[in-house]
Amino acid sequence: MEVHEIVWEDFPVLQQELGAFETLLQSQFGVSKKNSYLDKLSLEVIKSGGKRLRPAMTIGAAMAGEYRREKVLQAAVGIELLHTATLVHDDIIDNASLRRNNPTVYASEGVSTAVFTGDYLLVKAVLSLVLAGLPVEYLKQAALGVQAVCVGEVEQYRGRGELPGFKTYLSRIIRKTGALFAASCLVGAHLAGFGEEIIKRTARFGAYYGIAFQIKDDLLDITGKKNSIGKPVGNDLKEGIVTLPVLMAAARDDNVRLELEGFLNTQKSGRINKREMARLLKDVTASGGLEHAKNIQRRYTAKAGRFLAGMPDSEGKEILSFILASTFKEV
């Protein structure tokens, strides 16, 4: 599998709005004397990249109706900061030294500073959403989205070393990843002036997109080259986290299941047997785990597409279509 970076240049209107978004995003961390250290760290994390998928979705959903630029960009900043805050904290949980090919705050500054950098970003995020003029109901939805991320991460953390069922895996990734994509769309659709029906539908699009996105991410953790996602390969298994391809292979092949159990037992004791892991990943591939997971991802991509199809035609809808197609393009 290859990694498909989305090329925003292919969609000039979106590219332009994302440019304005980027300026607004970075301006949140005007380096004042008072907060300079946390502002500096926040800005570094922000600038280290990321595809800006969530703000792009907020902008897309908002452009599907009446586009109130200022509010939309402010809300998109809030959404991206929520995401960034959870990333900074995830890296503590995942014991991650690299993200987007840069050292994580956790790795370079230690756990203490990473905790408060994440908090700082989280508070700034909420403030952005408030400043965007979101009514209480939608602030509540965004807050529930972040809470879902917390619950999903903690469930995954507590489930380390165990082989989850498909339902457990799915409910985790809905929370961990789906909820914030759903919130991105929800907020955009609300600002577009849509009624409840279309807002809900747009949020469902975001949720299904998020599920497919996470499955793809889990596949990349196994198949990707280190540089393509900026994290070492096999990171999930090293942390004792069993994702869909492994799960599927273990369900179909007793040999894989036994190998997996052996590996997880060793992992629990804090050791990683690299040869054992390489063999496990090879057998996961041989028994069709990757292909199976890929098919499930395609199913969710298609589901997202169907929810999108139900939306009224507009440039915003085209943006969302473009994001969906670009993310899951297969060569």
Place this chain on the structure above:
Amino acid sequence: MEVHEIVWEDFPVLQQELGAFETLLQSQFGVSKKNSYLDKLSLEVIKSGGKRLRPAMTIGAAMAGEYRREKVLQAAVGIELLHTATLVHDDIIDNASLRRNNPTVYASEGVSTAVFTGDYLLVKAVLSLVLAGLPVEYLKQAALGVQAVCVGEVEQYRGRGELPGFKTYLSRIIRKTGALFAASCLVGAHLAGFGEEIIKRTARFGAYYGIAFQIKDDLLDITGKKNSIGKPVGNDLKEGIVTLPVLMAAARDDNVRLELEGFLNTQKSGRINKREMARLLKDVTASGGLEHAKNIQRRYTAKAGRFLAGMPDSEGKEILSFILASTFKEV
């Protein structure tokens, strides 16, 4: 020095409101199936006590004007949850195993779960403030309060092993502790319907109270019995944090300064020489460090009192006076 627990029973109106507050606070964590684990942990932290000083201040400030009970209690819940969230995260930074005589989330569940429990509480907190109907300007002030806590904690963490000047110490504790007490008062005074002038004055009362409170806390870390504050004694020094009494003693007594530098050097290498620490604390006391810090605390207590005196007479003002007097009562 003795610890003076505030006896709310001495002020029945306040006690009654705090009872209603407590019910509302705990009801935030109705254990739903979806969030049960984080709800359960949150509820344990909440129930493990705490003096509810910040909500008491919000209630007091609110009762100084037109008391809109429902909104005030909702806002007080938000304030207490902000505080609780920062405590859960502080315990990670402070490497604390006990708080209020209970194991911390960090100690019992590990750093990962503690990070997301704090996030969960933080998001719930903001939501409570939004639900209380606070206008954007005051939400912003509350958010700035939390950001100040983050900055203060990170500054203190980064300053470990160093001897700060008085100004540095003061600016840290204003952020770490003063800012949230100020926000508690600000929010209450706003809900009371006061104009900007009185709101600001009430916030200043909170800030000075907070400074005095932190100095007292720092004194207790040296003089208190383990059980009285639920944390081991000398915890700050063990973490390489130099607080006011030590700072004052070192400024007055070269011998203490040399001992301190020696101790901090050992501490930096990860070792604690208990005998060295005991001697240092004894010499801090002998050179008047405690008394000096106590005098500075009294000065800030008096400042807080002067800001309070400028408020119009009311039951709420009496509540704030009562809190101030009870916190800093000397036998």
